[in-house]
Amino acid sequence: METTDAFVGLSCVDCDGTFDPATATHRCPDCGGVLDPAYDLDRIDLAPDDLAERPYESMWRYAELLPFPAEAAVSLGEGATPLVDCPALADAIGVGRVLLKDEGSNPTGTFKDRGQSLAMTAARQHGAADVALNSAGNAGQAAAAYAARADLDAHVFLPSRAGFTQTAMTEVHGADLTVTDPIDGDSQIGDAGRAYAAAMEDHPDWYSTKTFVTPYRHEGKKTMAFELLERLDWETPDAVVYPTGGGVGLVGMHKAARELRELGWTDELVPMYAAQAAGCSPVVDAYEAGADRHEPVPDDEIDTACNGIAIPDPGASPLILDAIRESNGGAVATTDREILDAAIEVARAEGLEVGATCAAAASGAFALAAAGEFGPDDTVVLLNTGAGNKDVDALRAHLGEREVDEAAAKTDGAGGTTETAGE
Ligand SMILES: Cc1ncc(COP(=O)(O)O)c(C=O)c1O
Ligand SMILES: [Zn+2]
Structure with missing residues (x-):
């Protein structure tokens, strides 16, 4: 196996x-826990000045801090995404600076490419012929693309609520796609997970690139924090809303912040804020309850148009809650109306396209500011995890509803017949 010098093994987050x-x-x-790549940071032969010499072309410029060398990478040029200043949004939110990290510019349009690039690299190193996962949509599309790049066969399991772009592109890339049947409305990620698990029983040789089943997806996502902090000259922002x-x-990202602090490149951790939709917010609920893990949301209670964060049973919630608390961050849930309004506000005020899922970070930032969480000079980073055009249906539908509401308000206002008009 071709690995980097500092990568010393996989350590279990449960049994150590x-x-x-x-x-x-x-x-x-031994125990079935999540495995996490471990490094001997003394062996990292890389300094911030070395990075300044390297082109900003892909996430593999940080290969010394990853398990596999750049030469071994299954890559489509993922990462190296822009960090865009949003002055109008900063004014509206009431902070010193808002920066949007735009993951929409990744090869398949989301940050999922970073995780699949690393996981697919591992799959190839392990000699896999087939890869498999279930996903809300974007990770499935990314897996199909990276499997094509690596010349592997991909088996992708998606719920019927996954977007058209994601299902269509999964097939365009040549993957074997299973969309689980709608039962009393759309099927959910858990249904896709059960179909995936049944297929894995029949095909034990398939190599999983599923969330927190492979040790390498969260590892690939570290590079978002490396890029962010490098662009900020290793000064930590006051908040990242995710x-x-x-x-x-x-x-x-939290793992990356810990590593950079240990390397002495930064002084502090990055406060990480989890933003969710009120219609499916198990992490926010657990955070607010002071709990160490989430309570699953029943499938028939999921009520949000934000597909990527409609995850009712996030198995790694203890890791998420630890990261939030250790970094002195927080958690916030906003309604779909607030989320979709925020997507439209970002598109109009800044010209930036954020998907429905990603707009939860923008509306979450508004809510956190209103709750007094941010100071007037704070630098707040919003993660735009995917391109706005992935969720074009939800955005356009919301715009349509707003137009209908506005027209109704105008008519009511003119006639003086609204409920509030007489108050
Ligand atoms: C666009 C987008 N943002 C965010 C997420 C949530 O990802 P994570 O597992 O990192 O919480 C997803 C997952 O599907 C997604 O597609
Ligand atoms: Zn273990």
């Missing part, structure tokens, strides 16, 4: 065992 990555490929062989579903990105 350490395992050889050549033989331990997914969950902990649209949180399974928590892969939040946990990965």
Whole structure:
């Protein structure tokens, strides 16, 4: 196996065992816990000045801090995304500076490419012929693309609520796609998970690139924090607001912040804030209750148009909650109306396209500011995890509803017949 110098093994987050990555490929062989790549940071032969010499072309410019060298990468040029100043949004939110990290510019349009690039690299190193996962949509599309790049066969399981772009592109990339049947309305990520698990029983040789089953997806997401902090000259922002579903990105970015502090490149951790939709907010509920793990949301209670964060049972919630608390961050849930309004506000005030899921970070930032969480000079970073045009239906539908509401308000106002008019 081709690994980097500092990568010393996979350590289990539950039993603390350490395992050889050549033989331990997914969950902990002893207890089934999540495996996490471990490094001997003394062996990292890289300094901030070295990075300044490297082109800003892909996430593999940080390969010394990843398990596999750039030469081994299954890559489509993922990462190296822009960090865009949003002065109008900063004024509206009431903070010194808002920066939007725009993951929409990734090869398949979301941050999922970073995780699949690393996981697919591992799959190839382990000699896999087939890869499999279930996903809300974007990770499935990314897996299909990276499997094509690596010349592997991908088996992708999506719920019927997944977007058209995601299902269509999964097939365009040549993956074997299963969309689980709608039952009393759309099927959910859990249904896709059960179909995936049944298929894995029949095909034990399939190599999983599923969230927190492979040790390498959250590891790939670390690079979002490396890029962010490098662009900020290793000064930590006051908040990163992250649209949180399974928590892969939040946990990965927090891990990166810990490593950079240990390397002495930064002084502090980055306060991580989980933003969720009120119609499916198990992480926010657990955070507010002071709990160490979430309570699953029943499928028939999921009520949000934000597909990527409609994750009712995020298995890694203890890791997410630890990251939030250790970094002195927080958690916030906003309604779909607030989320979709925020997407439209960002598109109009800044010209930036954020998807419905990602707009939860923008509306979450408004809510956090209103709750007094931010100071007037704070620098707040919003993670735009995916391109706005992935969710064009939800955005356009919301615009349509607003137009109808506005027209109704005008008519009511003119006639003086609204309920409030007589108050
Ligand atoms: C666009 C988008 N943002 C955020 C998420 C949530 O990801 P995470 O597992 O990092 O919480 C998803 C997951 O599907 C997504 O597609
Ligand atoms: Zn273990």
